[in-house]
Amino acid sequence: MENVVYDRPRSSRNQMASHSYSRKAGAHPRMLDSSVELTNYCPPDTVETFLEELNHSQGDDLDDQETAPAPPRASSDWSTRKSLLSERWEKERACLVNTMVAQQNVTTQICQQCGISPAAVRCRDCRPQPFFCADCDVSIHRNHVFHNRDATIAGFFQPLPPTTCVVERALSQCVCIVPLEMPKKICSCSPGSLSVNTGKVVAVVTMNGRYDLSMPEMKCEACKTTWSPGVDDLVRNDYWPATLHFSTVYSTDVFYSYEELKMAAPGLSCQAFLRMLDQRTLRFGRIGKITADSFRKSFLEWEAVRFEVDKICREEHFVCPACTPDMLAVSVDGNRKHYRFKNAARSEEKALFDGIFIAKDDEVERFVDYIHSTTNHVSGRGVCGGEWSAARETSQKSSSKIDEEGLELAVCRHGVFLTALNMFRGEIYAYPLYLQNKLANTPISFFAMDVTCKYWPYLNKVTKSCPELQHLLSMKPFLSVFHAKAHDFKCEVKWSGAYQQGAGLTLGEEVEQCNAFLSRIAVTTKHMSKAGHTDMLTLMAMRWNQQKFNNLATSLACRYQKATKRLESQLQDLESMRIQLAVTQVEVEGWVTDIKEWAEATTSQKNARS
Template identity: 50%
Template structure:
């Protein structure tokens, strides 16, 4: 069955599209036929010796192997996706399953321990002989799902022993998901997962886990993937990556270096109870401003502008949000929410924890933090309604005069 030859494509766009559609119509039956043919095992021989019994989808272009060659080549390449062809169809094989030929030319399957691929050390003795033993079980999660493997344990004839540590895992391209290395993740999975979170923000973590579990079954392996463990490992990797590369996630590529507008508003739903326990945040001051710095700024505003203990006033009216002397919440809530600044594209720029409700000093602090950037408009529900009050407040604070000196700010 032959494939139709290419023909010159018309330079006119409409004719070109019609010609392309016509060619796809002709090619479509050939593609279906060839796809069906490729999924049927062929009676063939190993590329090096006897009759083939297995096919590898990662040793491109899909070479065939006999039982001996399959074992020799894939003993170290345990992450390759293999399939048996001894039953007249492709049967997906996990890394631990291999094929042997019995008497009479019949084939059977047997299991063999597979080691996590890591960089093995060399003993500094001159005459020692290295021996590798089966260590603890380990679960590897990669782009093709879950692998059930073992950590290698090495001993030398000179008496020295070695076991896998955190340095060996990181240098080999893995990141531990548990402190005892029961589960490790391939770093390339996290880079892809991060790209998906940025480009497809609606994709949930559970959807990613479900996709990995589907690929696990697709290639003949088994086992569940814990979403909470994946989230923990991903956050640890993100923190380490930030410390190493100082990645700036809170900058808008479209707005840099000049921003048209920044909008600030409070979110009272992102509160935290005083009884909630947990470690301090890893990215202190990177996105959420340090509480001590915000508190110092609020005290500075309070000490510069005197307020009545009730509501703040502007002219004949009262403004509840202007009561800078409001006390910290006495309820069970610690943080009452967060105040967030975003650009016109919705990219998060800076935020702070609210301990006193939406007082005026909070958006003023964020404006002060973003004043080093070129922003034409700074918009908040407070500033837009009470711009004269902002002028009066900043007029008493010499350090904040620069916020009003720019005639582009509104």
């Protein structure tokens, strides 16, 4: 239920509160603490402000650092400083133009290596001594094949691929060998008989684009033993093969960068990333393109191996350390952005991360069928509080152009992905039921949803026909705090997490922040094959969790501090209100019970009727 715009008609009960919410998007997030209090809280106006707030409520300082303006320094304010800076740049511009033009001028230089011959090549990667004569260039760059050089002989800087060198003031071809560690010995003959030759040509892809180089090959002249690098040699040297025959080899740095970019900009497509690398290939005077299909496959295979290594190290990707061993709250919601087109790449390949994060479709299907057949369910819409409509129960598979309709996600209160499933039938209650059942082996206190008020009676009904699910009722129902505002008032009193003993500052909306992140990936995954879709989502969820784990110490400390302050101020508020109204603690408690009973009576009547 992401992207819900909180446009609830302002009823009488929050008119008194609406003045307190006057925060503009982009304002300093620290201001929030003082402007928003739980007692007079009013739903935020847009999804952005809501998400921003959610970020903040989770004590996640990651995003804060990005948006927060620098702390005010000196006497001048931000805009004055900004215009001052621009002025200085402007003054300097004419001079910079001259420098840039002069920099392009090829002056006759002497080789900085031998100090004798005139320079023929400039290598910017060899600074502070960038100028080489033809011979020194070959002898030095034989061992630095990834350096980006320019020839100076034509009177301008001309980018050179590594396999081009200068011979007698003309460009000529030479061979370049992929830098790899080679064995000292391949046979028992004397080392003098060993020679290194050029083997097969491979395309090596680094963050600077594609290089066409040769693999090394060793040969003993005496006994004719040969050695050539295998896949294991490549992997040991931080390369990763595109296929097991490796006519293309990626530097693992490219994969790390792709993953990091993908986390920073989840909507980035693989093609866009490779186009950027292709452009770099061209800029440095090389040629050749990088194929997207093989890149994607190779990347995922690399990730699969990393995942296995993590497994050996007993790293859990979908278990929140802060929620171990007892989990306070899990929050479940559907994400409709994650549909996938039926006509998207069809392939029978199996996902590498099948069942790791997203539950296996056939298992979910079996569970849903079982529930439906045993409970003899009725279809109906989950509507509460008038226009609000979220989960609904239909058993029909939808027959549109899309395959998966979305994801149903379970997230802990720290925003860590726990598990998910592919939806095929809209948001039916059996989906959260499946996730709840799957998570039930860890002790969980609260089960948060945006339609708890409808789901819990359903769960009660289901457990009557399926007693083996009885244990699920030991969790307490929790209606997400912001969503509750859109429900009926009685419903809010009865179910809202804000009024649950022991829930603390849990909002039950943590899933929305995760949903927002996943939704940004959806632009690229909706055209992918089933396997690619599962793998990419699992991978991104894994990295998201990793970021959360790395940040956990700081964010937990922030949350603790915030909760302590909040508790103190709330207690003070209560105390002053009590004095103002001249009532005793017992009377206040009596009122609470009255309201609870009133809400209980009316909602249970309603449920009995429907």
